[in-house]
Amino acid sequence: MSTNPGPFRFHGGLHLDDHKSESLTGEIVASSLPAQLVLRVSQHIGEPNKPLVKAGDRVSRYQPLATSNEAVSAPLHSPVDGSVVAIEPRPIAHPSGHDDLCIVIEPDAQQVTAESGGNSSSEPNDLLDIIRQAGIVGLGGAVFPTAAKLQTALEHGIRTLIINGAECEPYITCDHQLMNSEAPSIVRGIAILQQILQPEETLIGIEDNKASALPAMQQALDAAQLANTRIVTIPSVYPSGGEKQLIRILTGHEIASGSLAFADGFLTQNVGTCAALTDAVDLARPLVDRVVTVTGPGVRQPGNWRVPLGTPISHLVEQAGGYAVDQPRLIMGGPMMGLPLDSDAIPVVKATNCILVLDRKDQPKVAECVRCSQCAEVCPAQLLPQQLYWHSRARQFDLAEQYHLFDCIECGCCSAVCPSHLPLVQFYRYAKSEIWEQRRKAYKSDRSRRRHEFREARIARQKALDEERRRQKREALAKKKKAPKKVKSEVDPKAAAVQAALERVKARKQEQQVVPKNTDNLSAEQQRQIEAAEQRRNRERQDKP
Amino acid sequence: MSVTSPFVTPSASTNRIMRDVIIALVPGTLAYIWFFGFGLLVNLVLAVAFALLIESAILLLRRRPLKPYLSDYSAVVTAWLLALCLPMHSPWWLVAVGVGFAMIFGKHLYGGLGFNPFNPAMVGYVVLLISFPREMTTWFLPHDISGDMLGLDEAIAYSLGLADPGQWDALTGATPLDEYKTNLGRNMMVSEIRQSPIFGDFGGIGWEWIANWWLLGGIYLLYTRTIRWHIPLAMLGSLLLISSAFYLVDPDSVASPGFHLFSGGAMLGAFFIATDPVSSSTTPVGRLLYAALIGVLVYIIRTWGSYPDGVAFAVLLANMCVPLIDQYTQPRVFGTHRPDDRT
Numbered sequence: 001m002s003t004n005p006g007p008f009r010f011h012g013g014l015h016l017d018d019h020k021s022e023s024l025t026g027e028i029v030a031s032s033l034p035a036q037l038v039l040r041v042s043q044h045i046g047e048p049n050k051p052l053v054k055a056g057d058r059v060s061r062y063q064p065l066a067t068s069n070e071a072v073s074a075p076l077h078s079p080v081d082g083s084v085v086a087i088e089p090r091p092i093a094h095p096s097g098h099d100d101l102c103i104v105i106e107p108d109a110q111q112v113t114a115e116s117g118g119n120s121s122s123e124p125n126d127l128l129d130i131i132r133q134a135g136i137v138g139l140g141g142a143v144f145p146t147a148a149k150l151q152t153a154l155e156h157g158i159r160t161l162i163i164n165g166a167e168c169e170p171y172i173t174c175d176h177q178l179m180n181s182e183a184p185s186i187v188r189g190i191a192i193l194q195q196i197l198q199p200e201e202t203l204i205g206i207e208d209n210k211a212s213a214l215p216a217m218q219q220a221l222d223a224a225q226l227a228n229t230r231i232v233t234i235p236s237v238y239p240s241g242g243e244k245q246l247i248r249i250l251t252g253h254e255i256a257s258g259s260l261a262f263a264d265g266f267l268t269q270n271v272g273t274c275a276a277l278t279d280a281v282d283l284a285r286p287l288v289d290r291v292v293t294v295t296g297p298g299v300r301q302p303g304n305w306r307v308p309l310g311t312p313i314s315h316l317v318e319q320a321g322g323y324a325v326d327q328p329r330l331i332m333g334g335p336m337m338g339l340p341l342d343s344d345a346i347p348v349v350k351a352t353n354c355i356l357v358l359d360r361k362d363q364p365k366v367a368e369c370v371r372c373s374q375c376a377e378v379c380p381a382q383l384l385p386q387q388l389y390w391h392s393r394a395r396q397f398d399l400a401e402q403y404h405l406f407d408c409i410e411c412g413c414c415s416a417v418c419p420s421h422l423p424l425v426q427f428y429r430y431a432k433s434e435i436w437e438q439r440r441k442a443y444k445s446d447r448s449r450r451r452h453e454f455r456e457a458r459i460a461r462q463k464a465l466d467e468e469r470r471r472q473k474r475e476a477l478a479k480k481k482k483a484p485k486k487v488k489s490e491v492d493p494k495a496a497a498v499q500a501a502l503e504r505v506k507a508r509k510q511e512q513q514v515v516p517k518n519t520d521n522l523s524a525e526q527q528r529q530i531e532a533a534e535q536r537r538n539r540e541r542q543d544k545p
Numbered sequence: 546m547s548v549t550s551p552f553v554t555p556s557a558s559t560n561r562i563m564r565d566v567i568i569a570l571v572p573g574t575l576a577y578i579w580f581f582g583f584g585l586l587v588n589l590v591l592a593v594a595f596a597l598l599i600e601s602a603i604l605l606l607r608r609r610p611l612k613p614y615l616s617d618y619s620a621v622v623t624a625w626l627l628a629l630c631l632p633m634h635s636p637w638w639l640v641a642v643g644v645g646f647a648m649i650f651g652k653h654l655y656g657g658l659g660f661n662p663f664n665p666a667m668v669g670y671v672v673l674l675i676s677f678p679r680e681m682t683t684w685f686l687p688h689d690i691s692g693d694m695l696g697l698d699e700a701i702a703y704s705l706g707l708a709d710p711g712q713w714d715a716l717t718g719a720t721p722l723d724e725y726k727t728n729l730g731r732n733m734m735v736s737e738i739r740q741s742p743i744f745g746d747f748g749g750i751g752w753e754w755i756a757n758w759w760l761l762g763g764i765y766l767l768y769t770r771t772i773r774w775h776i777p778l779a780m781l782g783s784l785l786l787i788s789s790a791f792y793l794v795d796p797d798s799v800a801s802p803g804f805h806l807f808s809g810g811a812m813l814g815a816f817f818i819a820t821d822p823v824s825s826s827t828t829p830v831g832r833l834l835y836a837a838l839i840g841v842l843v844y845i846i847r848t849w850g851s852y853p854d855g856v857a858f859a860v861l862l863a864n865m866c867v868p869l870i871d872q873y874t875q876p877r878v879f880g881t882h883r884p885d886d887r888t
Contacts, residue, residue: 010879011879016553095549170553244879244880248879254879254880255880256880256881257878257879257880257881258880259880329552331550331552333550335550335551335552335553336550336551336552336553337550337551338550338552339549339550340548340549340550340552356552358552364554364555364558365613367558367559367560367613367617367658367659368559368657368658368659368660369659370559370562370658370659370822370823371659371822371823371825371827372562372822373773373822373827373828374557376827376828376829376876380879381878381879381880382876382877382878382879383878384827384828384875384876386827387827387871403875404878404881407878407879407880410550412550412551412553415551415553415555416551416553416555417555417557418555418557419555419557419558419559419561419562420558420559420659421554421555421558423548423549425549425550425551426548426549429549
């Protein structure tokens with residue numbers, strides 16, 4: 001089938017209980033509309049958006065609500081016809097648990113705005129523009145603006161386009177269900193990416209535990225007849241869906257530490273993003289909803305829903321039959337890398353691939369690290385988590401960095417096997433943020449130091465100049481005093497003074513005759529500066545004795 | 546502490562690791578008692594009791610909760626290993642001093658489990674070996690050889706000092722490693738030395754069988770993935786290689802490789818002592834180097850040192866090298882082409 005002998009292996013990883021069957025109901029259910037949508041203004045990685053609407057405004061479906069002029073950003077659109085009732089900070093999904101600016105919209109009872117039809121252009125720049133306008137971001141979880149990513153990729157030139165259908169985290173099935181239900185849309189999205197990037201080959205990586213997705217995708221692929229595009233079944237080893245891991249599995253290539261996939265001619269896109277591209281290009285639909293898995297032992301009827309952005313999690317849990325446990329632990333994302341949520345009032349954002357509801361059981365007792373090194377055996381980045389832990393805990397951040405702290409992808413494998421039940425990844429996140437903070441401080445103090453040194457140098461130079469000028473003056477004075485004594489006997493002082501004056505005039509005339517260079521085509525501002533300088537110079541000359 | 550991902554509870558636990566070590570120690574310990582009598586049992590009970598007592602006292606002084614620390618079984622493992630190294634009939638205070646040193650100086654002064662650079666049991670053992678040479682070299686022979694052994698009541702009386710130890714002098718003797726050391730010093734041939742009734746097929750009668758049971762326990766530890774293969778293989782492998790090399794050159798004046806593997810603390814050390822994760826190297830290549838170093842040191846100390854066995858010293862010396870070994874044996878990180886040079 002190919003010269004590529006893959007799939008390849010990567011070091012470590014885990015075979016986890018995937019818990020996928022619970023939420024694989026066979027369909028993506030359209031979520032009902034909640035009473036209010038709470039739309040976080042910035043739902044992407046990059047420059048923050050600013051709201052385009054204000055409280056009291058009426059908005060229609062697909063209308064842009066917030067945007068930014070910066071390149072790395074993605075606008076936000078209204079999922080509904082409705083009215084803006086508030087623009088205020090609300091609780092959002094964030095590691096620090098802080099509030100952030102949200103646009104609160106009350107949907108109308110009657111949703112009237114319909115889709116406006118498609119775009120026909122296949123020019124890469126037009127397509128990029130459509131994608132940018134549609135607010136599409138990476139739906140695998142990173143939420144990096146897709147247009148910016150593709151733009152960078154175009155500049156680098158992409159040899160291999162990789163479509164990530166691995167979905168390696170336990171419990172999550174939104175991509176799996178999407179591949180089952182909407183494979184043609186995903187494949188159309190792949191075709192759009194190929195139009196833009198013109199890659200030599202396209203590899204679609206799907207884990208072998210997604211048996212039902214494989215034929216659906218293959219069928220759609222056969223129908224679309226895309227050139228040099230094939231599906232590669234990969235073993236279900238967490239974290240096979242990590243970008244660098246997936247590239248390694250599919251091609252055997254290792255992206256260098258500290259480097260990005262672009263640099264080596266790779267681009268990875270998630271299957272969900274592909275489907276969103278199809279919606280944007282063919283249906284002129286901006287990204288206003290996404291597939292969300294609601295699952296876990298804490299809900300009664302797990303499944304997948306197509307959810308308008310801004311839908312509160314409580315509304316989703318309700319549709320999933322409500323909580324099945326007294327003390328639910330809410331997680332946005334999967335059990336390995338997900339984000340714990342404080343409340344179910346927090347809304348769905350573009351990054352929300354899964355709402356996992358676990359039972360808030362007692363945490364296992366934490367013991368000391370005994371250096372058993374089971375963590376190192378499962379680390380897909382081939383790090384020594386036990387050493388990273390030791391140095392992070394001791395705040396020896398320079399040593400942690402030497403042990404390649406920043407190659408840690410926070411996949412959680414180490415914590416998942418640690419017999420001492422240490423929250424290892426938490427220590428690494430702590431160490432990373434401390435190092436970033438130190439760097440920020442170092443940069444700031446560096447800049448202040450440079451400015452200070454520059455100022456000192458400037459003052460010193462000025463002093464030296466002044467000193468030089470005074471010295472010349474003194475010398476000139478001394479000469480003057482001496483000169484008359486010498487010439488007294490030979491030359492009439494009056495005649496000498498006249499002669500000197502004549503010479504000065506001559507010199508000035510000569511000076512004026514010299515054509516100044518680089519003074520053609522001066523701007524008004526420059527002209528004004530020159531005149532001011534001339535005036536100063538003249539004053540100075542006049543001041544001379 | 547706030548909780549972040551991952552939200553999966555590992556099935557393994559440190560308690561389970563320690564429990565598996567104890568389970569693996571049982572067959573060898575039973576064989577020991579079978580061949581040498583109840584002295585070991587008395588030592589074992591005393592050692593574990595002292596260990597728990599001392600650990601509790603220190604935990605109270607350090608204002609740490611007792612239950613989570615005591616229930617990690619690490620004190621039991623340390624005491625057990627130390628008891629196995631002691632002469633089978635030892636006065637109670639010898640056990641107390643050894644365990645005390647192991648727990649206080651070997652473990653808690655460094656910060657407790659996970660922070661000790663040296664194997665605590667070996668720290669306790671070496672302190673006793675250097676401080677109390679007479680008590681530490683009074684070895685009772687297996688009853689197959691001496692013809693008799695102490696009953697449980699006699700063993701307890703011996704330990705508590707309630708009976709005159711002189712009355713059992715006839716039952717004590719040199720260990721096989723002692724026998725080799727002394728007689729090779731007298732320029733005797735290996736074949737002559739092995740005429741002594743204490744020798745069996747490989748090592749000493751009794752001892753070699755116990756070594757087999759340690760091997761069995763070690764295989765259990767490997768099977769349950771409590772330990773990895775690197776350390777036992779590298780330690781026994783290097784001991785085998787170096788002893789074979791010398792044996793091939795001069796079989797008359799050095800002990801055979803089989804004797805080295807099945808005598809003294811080699812087998813126990815390879816599977817139970819050198820594998821202590823806290824004080825051993827933590828990288829795969831590092832573990833091979835660390836354990837190979839122990840094997841070589843054991844041979845050197847046994848052959849040219851002044852002590853008949855060298856496992857304890859070898860382990861402690863190798864412990865000292867661990868930070869250096871770890872530094873230079875880091876695995877290649879994903880996306881890098883060679884491990885960084887660290888100077």
